[in-house]
Amino acid sequence: MAQIRRDGRWARILNIGLLIGGFGLGQGSIFAAQTWLVARSELDLLAAFGTHFSFAVLGAMFVDAGAITVLARHVAHLAGGHESRKDISLIFWETSLVRLVLALLTILGGTIYAVTISMEPFTSLYVLLASPGFVLCAVNAAGMLDGLKLSGVSGLTGSIIYVASALALIFAPHVSRAMAGAVLGGAFSIGNLLTVLVQWGVLDRHGLRPASPEFTRNGLTRSTKNGLAMLCGTLPGQLYFRFQLLLSTTFLGSETTAFLLYAKQIISGVTQLIGFVLRVEFPALVQVFSQPDKHNFATIFGAQKIATFLAVGSTIATLFAGVGLTFANQRNFSEVGWLLIAFSPTILTISTMWIVAQALAALSRYTVLAFIIAVFAAVGMAVSYLTLSKYGVYAFIAGDMASHATGIILLYLFLREQKSDGSLVAAQGP
Numbered sequence: 201m202a203q204i205r206r207d208g209r210w211a212r213i214l215n216i217g218l219l220i221g222g223f224g225l226g227q228g229s230i231f232a233a234q235t236w237l238v239a240r241s242e243l244d245l246l247a248a249f250g251t252h253f254s255f256a257v258l259g260a261m262f263v264d265a266g267a268i269t270v271l272a273r274h275v276a277h278l279a280g281g282h283e284s285r286k287d288i289s290l291i292f293w294e295t296s297l298v299r300l301v302l303a304l305l306t307i308l309g310g311t312i313y314a315v316t317i318s319m320e321p322f323t324s325l326y327v328l329l330a331s332p333g334f335v336l337c338a339v340n341a342a343g344m345l346d347g348l349k350l351s352g353v354s355g356l357t358g359s360i361i362y363v364a365s366a367l368a369l370i371f372a373p374h375v376s377r378a379m380a381g382a383v384l385g386g387a388f389s390i391g392n393l394l395t396v397l398v399q400w401g402v403l404d405r406h407g408l409r410p411a412s413p414e415f416t417r418n419g420l421t422r423s424t425k426n427g428l429a430m431l432c433g434t435l436p437g438q439l440y441f442r443f444q445l446l447l448s449t450t451f452l453g454s455e456t457t458a459f460l461l462y463a464k465q466i467i468s469g470v471t472q473l474i475g476f477v478l479r480v481e482f483p484a485l486v487q488v489f490s491q492p493d494k495h496n497f498a499t500i501f502g503a504q505k506i507a508t509f510l511a512v513g514s515t516i517a518t519l520f521a522g523v524g525l526t527f528a529n530q531r532n533f534s535e536v537g538w539l540l541i542a543f544s545p546t547i548l549t550i551s552t553m554w555i556v557a558q559a560l561a562a563l564s565r566y567t568v569l570a571f572i573i574a575v576f577a578a579v580g581m582a583v584s585y586l587t588l589s590k591y592g593v594y595a596f597i598a599g600d601m602a603s604h605a606t607g608i609i610l611l612y613l614f615l616r617e618q619k620s621d622g623s624l625v626a627a628q629g630p
Contacts, residue, residue: 216506218352219476225467225542227463229366240284240534242373243458249372249384250443250461252326253365255389259310259437260361261331263303265432266344267295269482270423275347275408276483289410293345294419298427299338307331321378329385333361333392338393341399348406356457357398361391433572438576438604443581444596447588456593460530462537466521467547470514475619477507478558486562500559511551519544542597549604556611561608568614576607 231255237246274291314320314327325580345354346459368387374381443463448457485503518540525537553576560569580603587595 209402214354214479215349216477219355219480220473222352222355222357223473223476224358224468225356226362227465227472229363230369231465231469234465235371237373237457238462238536239530241374241532243455243532245373245380245450246458247454247461248322248532249365249369249380250382250465251449252323252384252553254390254442254445254461255386256326256330258307258442259334260392261434261438262341262431262594263306263334263337264300264340265299265302265323265427266434266566267297267340267427268346268479270426271295271343271428272346272479272482273486273562273564275344276486282487285408286411288344288408290414290416291423292341292410293413294415294423295427296339296418297324297413297415297421300335301336301561302427303334306334308554309587313451322381325378326381326385329382330388333389333464335571336389336396340396341403344403344408345399346479347483348408349480350402350406351476353402354399354479355476357395357402357440360395360398361388364388364391364394375394401414415429421442426566429566429570432567432574434573436574437540440580440599443597444584445583448593448596449589452593459535459539460593463536466536467543471550473622474507474510474514474547476556477510478554481507482558482562487559500556504555504558507551507555511548511555513545514551516624539593542594543600546597546600546604549601549608553604554610556608556615559615560611572607572614574609575610576603579603579606613624 234246234250237243271288273294274288275459283291310327314324318324318630342354345351345357347555364387365384366381372384375383386474400409445461448460452460481504488499490505522537522540522544524544525533527538528534528537557569560566560572580599582599583602584595584599587598591598
């Protein structure tokens with residue numbers, strides 16, 4: 201069990217450092233490649249790649265079905281002696297079987313779209329070559345690594361998909377449109393293959409490699425319910441941004457969509473970095489929340505104080521970066537600067553929402569969280585669509601702020617309700 205205990209401030213700092221390194225390697229490589237495309241005014245290719253890669257990542261999230269959180273929670277309990285290694289192996293395989301079914305559904309849906317609706321060579325070949333990657337996602341072990349307090353290693357392995365796509369993106373302008381789709385789709389699958397191989401190698405070294413596949417009816421039922429609940433919680437928020445992309449592509453054109461994608465890449469990169477920190481701090485929150493007298497708002501923010509400070513600092517830094525870009529000589533970067541200024545407050549609002557939402561995940565209140573996220577996404581989509589004709593691309597900022605405010609209010613009301621029946625005690629002032 202000593203292998204599983206990785207407590208203490210330095211372990212958390214190391215994990216955060218590795219996550220930042222993985223972020224710099226993965227998102228940084230994509231950002232560098234996209235910056236190169238913006239400088240070359242390859243805005244059509246940037247919009248095409250950004251849209252397809254965004255939906256590929258969405259497909260991977262759909263296949264994972266929140267297993268990164270569910271498995272992390274079970275493995276974290278292993279350290280406290282609440283679950284055995286055999287239990288963890290069984291849960292992993294039951295979860296993976298559910299994920300495999302979702303992978304096949306994803307491939308089927310993508311193929312139908314590419315063949316019968318799009319008929320665009322770039323899309324058809326991207327979907328075809330990216331399909332094996334979704335099958336590989338079904339056996340990824342990121343949640344196992346997170347639960348072992350190796351989220352830094354998990355973050356590094358997760359960057360492989362981004363690096364592979366970034367390298368392929370460099371070659372894409374020099375080949376035909378159809379070949380570019382094939383190269384970029386194939387890079388997504390290769391990245392997933394390398395990711396899974398490395399993750400399993402790390403599990404083997406730490407003595408938690410899953411045994412031979414084994415399933416139980418009750419376990420499959422539980423994994424299906426957990427997966428569906430987590431999907432209901434994560435998909436609406438993920439579909440929300442893709443809905444914005446479709447609105448932008450349809451009504452605002454490829455140039456504006458390219459600027460939106462580039463600015464959102466920066467905002468998303470920052471919020472993902474905060475999300476990585478939340479992943480590092482999540483096992484500690486789970487363990488603290490196992491004590492009923494610790495169910496309070498002070499615990500929620502106290503166990504995730506690094507993420508809180510990072511959210512505030514990142515918002516300010518992004519605002520100043522946007523101001524700086526508005527003075528750039530090239531118009532493309534100046535346009536991005538104005539979008540960064542407008543989007544910067546959303547870093548703080550979405551981070552606040554997820555910091556509080558982690559409490560529900562720690563308590564396994566996936567259904568409640570799913571409801572809140574569904575309402576949050578519906579509000580954002582409605583505001584974005586209704587204000588698009590008046591505000592153009594800036595309608596998406598209005599949608600973001602409205603959705604985040606809705607989510608925070610709903611979370612607060614739910615936690616206050618829990619206080620009244622004694623299951624969650626709100627922090628008291630002095």
